[in-house]
Amino acid sequence: MAEGRSEILQGTLDLMVLKTLAAMGPQHGYGIARRIEQISEEALQINQGTIYASLVRLLQRGWITGAWGASDNNRKAKFYSITRAGRKRLASEAENWERISGVIGRVLRIAERG
Amino acid sequence: MRRVDEDFSQELQQHLEMLTEENMRRGMTFEEARRAAKVRLGGITQLRETHRELHGWLAFETFFQDVRYALRTLRKNPGFTLVCVLTLGLGVGASTAIFSVVNAVLLRPLPYPNHQRLLRIEERHPGGSSGNFTYASFLDIEREAKSVENISAFRPWSFNLTGAGDPEQVSGATVSGNFFSALGSKPLLGRLIRAEDDAPGGDSHVAVVSYALWQSRFGGDPEVAGKMMRVSGEDYQVIGVMPRGFDYPEKSEIWCPLVPGGQLRDNRRAHLLTVIADLRTGEAIGNAQGEISAFAKQIEKQNSGVDPDMAVATVWLKKSVIAPVQPALLTLIFAVGLLLIMACANLANLLLARAAARQKEFAIRLAVGAGRVRLARQLVTESLVVALIGAAVGLGVVAWSLQFIVSLNSRDMPRFGEISIDWRVLGFTLLVSLFTGLLFGLAAALSGTKTDLNISLKEGAAASSGGSRRGSSQTLVVPQFALAVVLLVGAGLLGNSFVRLLRVNPGFHQNGVLSLGLFLSPTEYPERDLKSAMLLQQILASVRSIPGVRSAGLVTALPIRGGAETGFAIEGRPVPPASDEPSADIRSVDPHYFRTMGIPLLAGREFTDADNATGKRVMVINQMMARQYWPGENPLGQVVTMKDWGPPLTGEIVGVVGDVKTNGLDEAVGPMIYWPYFQFPQLFNTLVVLGEGDLFRLVPAVKAAIWAVDKNQPISKIETLEQVLSESLARRRLYMILLGVFSGAALLLASVGIYGVVSYSVNQRTQEMGIRIAVGAERGDVLRLVLGQGARAAMLGIAVGIAAALALTRLMASLLFGVSATDPPTFLAVASLLTMVALSASYIPARRAMGVDPMVALRHE
Numbered sequence: 001m002a003e004g005r006s007e008i009l010q011g012t013l014d015l016m017v018l019k020t021l022a023a024m025g026p027q028h029g030y031g032i033a034r035r036i037e038q039i040s041e042e043a044l045q046i047n048q049g050t051i052y053a054s055l056v057r058l059l060q061r062g063w064i065t066g067a068w069g070a071s072d073n074n075r076k077a078k079f080y081s082i083t084r085a086g087r088k089r090l091a092s093e094a095e096n097w098e099r100i101s102g103v104i105g106r107v108l109r110i111a112e113r114g
Numbered sequence: 115m116r117r118v119d120e121d122f123s124q125e126l127q128q129h130l131e132m133l134t135e136e137n138m139r140r141g142m143t144f145e146e147a148r149r150a151a152k153v154r155l156g157g158i159t160q161l162r163e164t165h166r167e168l169h170g171w172l173a174f175e176t177f178f179q180d181v182r183y184a185l186r187t188l189r190k191n192p193g194f195t196l197v198c199v200l201t202l203g204l205g206v207g208a209s210t211a212i213f214s215v216v217n218a219v220l221l222r223p224l225p226y227p228n229h230q231r232l233l234r235i236e237e238r239h240p241g242g243s244s245g246n247f248t249y250a251s252f253l254d255i256e257r258e259a260k261s262v263e264n265i266s267a268f269r270p271w272s273f274n275l276t277g278a279g280d281p282e283q284v285s286g287a288t289v290s291g292n293f294f295s296a297l298g299s300k301p302l303l304g305r306l307i308r309a310e311d312d313a314p315g316g317d318s319h320v321a322v323v324s325y326a327l328w329q330s331r332f333g334g335d336p337e338v339a340g341k342m343m344r345v346s347g348e349d350y351q352v353i354g355v356m357p358r359g360f361d362y363p364e365k366s367e368i369w370c371p372l373v374p375g376g377q378l379r380d381n382r383r384a385h386l387l388t389v390i391a392d393l394r395t396g397e398a399i400g401n402a403q404g405e406i407s408a409f410a411k412q413i414e415k416q417n418s419g420v421d422p423d424m425a426v427a428t429v430w431l432k433k434s435v436i437a438p439v440q441p442a443l444l445t446l447i448f449a450v451g452l453l454l455i456m457a458c459a460n461l462a463n464l465l466l467a468r469a470a471a472r473q474k475e476f477a478i479r480l481a482v483g484a485g486r487v488r489l490a491r492q493l494v495t496e497s498l499v500v501a502l503i504g505a506a507v508g509l510g511v512v513a514w515s516l517q518f519i520v521s522l523n524s525r526d527m528p529r530f531g532e533i534s535i536d537w538r539v540l541g542f543t544l545l546v547s548l549f550t551g552l553l554f555g556l557a558a559a560l561s562g563t564k565t566d567l568n569i570s571l572k573e574g575a576a577a578s579s580g581g582s583r584r585g586s587s588q589t590l591v592v593p594q595f596a597l598a599v600v601l602l603v604g605a606g607l608l609g610n611s612f613v614r615l616l617r618v619n620p621g622f623h624q625n626g627v628l629s630l631g632l633f634l635s636p637t638e639y640p641e642r643d644l645k646s647a648m649l650l651q652q653i654l655a656s657v658r659s660i661p662g663v664r665s666a667g668l669v670t671a672l673p674i675r676g677g678a679e680t681g682f683a684i685e686g687r688p689v690p691p692a693s694d695e696p697s698a699d700i701r702s703v704d705p706h707y708f709r710t711m712g713i714p715l716l717a718g719r720e721f722t723d724a725d726n727a728t729g730k731r732v733m734v735i736n737q738m739m740a741r742q743y744w745p746g747e748n749p750l751g752q753v754v755t756m757k758d759w760g761p762p763l764t765g766e767i768v769g770v771v772g773d774v775k776t777n778g779l780d781e782a783v784g785p786m787i788y789w790p791y792f793q794f795p796q797l798f799n800t801l802v803v804l805g806e807g808d809l810f811r812l813v814p815a816v817k818a819a820i821w822a823v824d825k826n827q828p829i830s831k832i833e834t835l836e837q838v839l840s841e842s843l844a845r846r847r848l849y850m851i852l853l854g855v856f857s858g859a860a861l862l863l864a865s866v867g868i869y870g871v872v873s874y875s876v877n878q879r880t881q882e883m884g885i886r887i888a889v890g891a892e893r894g895d896v897l898r899l900v901l902g903q904g905a906r907a908a909m910l911g912i913a914v915g916i917a918a919a920l921a922l923t924r925l926m927a928s929l930l931f932g933v934s935a936t937d938p939p940t941f942l943a944v945a946s947l948l949t950m951v952a953l954s955a956s957y958i959p960a961r962r963a964m965g966v967d968p969m970v971a972l973r974h975e
Contacts, residue, residue: 028128028129029125030128030133034136047155047156048129048133048155049126049129049155049156049157050156052122052125052126052165053164053165053168056165056168057168071132075128076124076128077128078124
């Protein structure tokens with residue numbers, strides 16, 4: 001809530017959750033949030049609770065599934081895993097991002113030179 | 115749903131614990147760890163709420179779930195829901211009801227097959243009002259007119275049915291041969307009266323009966339055609355039955371051929387016949403009007419003694435039927451339209467205010483992923499649910515009010531029997547309301563959701579949308595108050611007129627007098643034969659002997675209802691030209707009539723038993739006639755000749771009595787001539803009985819007394835004079851009630867409107883007000899600020915309304931009595947009432963504003 005933190009659009013958060021699940025395998029809410037923070041090197045410090053909105057959305061669309069299980073420490077927790085539809089979505093979204101960032105990169109390089 | 119919620123709580127709990135553990139591993143104490151974990155996780159309640167909404171939200175993929183959700187939302191806000199439903203219900207219900215009435219009476223075509231061609235031909239004389247024809251003129255027109263066909267005449271009449279069953283008097287009409295052809299109506303059974311039946315030599319003792327009469331007197335016998343019945347002392351053959359509901363004219367139950375007596379054929383003075391015709395297909399009404407008007411000139415030329423100012427006009431029958439109520443019903447349509455607009459405006463107002471208050475809810479929803487389309491769909495569903503509930507309420511309002519209106523129906527009101535719920539109108543008003551609801555609900559919601567989500571969530575929606583919202587809602591207050599003013603002024607003027615009418619002195623006893631109709635059978639008591647007078651004398655004596663009867667009298671027609679008129683001439687004065695011939699009402703009465711009715715004797719004497727057929731012909735006149743024709747002189751002893759009822763009748767004035775309101779409480783009094791009934795006996799009579807105590811307890815005794823003299827004498831129309839007076843005001847009462855209900859509804863809507871506006875405004879500016887109070891503003895100032903807003907809009911509305919009312923009420927001038935269309939006290943009263951309403955409706959939320967704790971307000975978003 002202080003400045004310096006970038007605004008996270010809901011779409012990108014969903015994407016990151018999917019990616020995390022694809023990479024890490026089944027994980028619970030805390031784990032996913034922690035992972036995202038780590039990977040972004042603490043640049044993205046969200047209220048961890050907002051992760052749950054993403055999870056619900058992804059659940060609704062059938063890109064992830066959820067089930068209760070036991071965590072390490074034998075704690076009861078809800079684990080989410082990516083589905084095949086989810087993987088497909090991830091792949092196409094990732095492709096989009098690559099393309100966009102490529103274009104922007106090229107534009108910025110042009111500007112510098114000129 | 116709850117399981118999902120509990121599930122998620124658990125999940126959050128776990129998450130929190132894991133975060134706490136992590137923090138503890140970093141070296142914090144349990145408390146610190148827990149606190150830090152909570153911060154990092156975010157507000158649990160908020161998360162749960164969001165999750166619940168989101169989960170529920172996204173799960174609602176079906177319309178049915180949308181509806182359930184909508185219902186729940188509505189139930190959570192009962193005040194809002196109730197007001198919306200009532201607004202819609204009132205608007206839809208009232209408009210549909212009134213429009214159904216107007217539709218049935220004004221718009222729908224007459225229920226006869228030839229309705230498009232039906233004309234009424236009227237004989238018009240300056241000063242006359244009925245438009246009725248004399249028989250001789252009718253014959254002329256029938257013979258000559260080319261542009262119309264099926265010309266026919268009819269005369270409403272009462273028929274005595276005796277023989278099998280109780281002696282009964284029914285309304286009906288004598289009709290000329292083409293009557294049914296003109297209407298184009300077909301019988302249910304048997305055949306109808308034809309031209310041959312009416313012609314000389316034809317079988318004129320035939321009758322067509324109504325469906326109701328067929329049921330009640332013949333038990334619905336399918337073989338009724340050919341059966342005989344005794345009508346007015348003669349045998350008639352039933353030839354046909356009309357379909358259910360056919361009762362033209364004037365609730366007729368039996369129709370017989372006209373076949374007038376020989377004298378009437380040449381009579382050009384007795385205006386008794388209503389003439390109708392069909393426009394020939396292919397003819398324009400203008401042609402018919404021209405052709406027929408030309409006849410007027412011809413008739414005048416060929417017959418001296420006919421009023422040279424006579425004119426003959428041709429109008430559509432429908433127009434002549436609805437003419438008496440047209441202005442009032444048009445006023446009502448106007449009022450209805452206004453009411454509907456007001457209801458829609460109010461609804462829009464409410465939805466806008468509500469949507470603005472839900473900004474945050476929408477912002478959250480959009481932030482967590484609900485699509486804009488999804489949100490819109492949910493709002494649409496909510497609006498639809500409200501609209502449907504409102505419509506159900508509206509339907510109830512319609513059903514009840516139509517029942518009420520039809521029950522007020524007196525014989526005075528044309529076509530009221532045809533009123534029913536018009537589904538087209540219901541559909542239309544429903545659509546309008548639904549459309550308004552959807553439109554404004556959507557618009558408000560979506561416009562609200564366009565604002566920057568982040569700002570919305572952080573700072574609350576007040577800043578960005580409050581200002582414009584306030585402006586638009588206030589512009590809705592102005593027209594609402596204006597409309598309420600217009601309607602209330604109208605209702606006030608009508609109410610005023612009504613009250614004044616009630617105070618008019620009718621000129622006779624209003625209470626304690628019973629009246630009964632006695633129509634003597636023309637065969638048993640031929641006209642001008644003294645037998646009828648003697649019968650009546652015996653009946654009167656018989657009735658007078660009943661204990662509880664203080665006095666009994668006789669008259670040919672009661673006051674208020676109108677009756678026969680005649681032209682007359684005063685002996686010794688120059689004969690005025692035919693167009694200026696004076697006319698007066700005439701009645702035949704018995705010596706006890708004036709006493710029974712409480713009509714005061716002002717000069718001379720009343721009739722006595724000595725004024726019989728052998729005595730000198732005498733008459734009594736009313737005060738108006740005395741003043742008009744003998745101003746400052748004594749009319750007693752003057753001689754007057756009456757002309758219109760057979761050979762001229764001359765009599766000497768022996769008395770002057772007080773005036774009675776002959777044609778209605780709101781009509782001016784004209785000259786009246788009374789004859790003693792032995793000197794001018796008539797078949798239609800009304801017995802009036804001045805009794806003690808409960809009049810209706812006397813009825814069986816009176817009936818018995820009458821039947822003791824003649825067991826076959828039918829009695830009709832038993833009513834008290836009080837009822838006669840009340841019935842004469844029925845139409846006015848109806849208009850007054852209708853407009854009163856309308857203005858009440860409008861007032862309600864306006865109050866709700868302004869309350870909502872001020873309430874919302876207070877809500878939105880709580881923060882601002884907290885600041886004001888915190889920096890030292892007096893609570894009184896805050897109050898004035900809030901009040902000022904609402905009041906200003908209302909005042910403007912009232913001013914506009916007064917101006918509009920001043921312009922519009924002159925359109926209803928014909929409905930007013932004793933008040934001008936710009937009656938200042940009425941306008942003042944309405945303005946004050948609405949001002950008070952505006953102030954009190956603003957005061958309540960303002961009071962709340964005053965009570966705001968600055969700290970609470972500052973924290974409020």
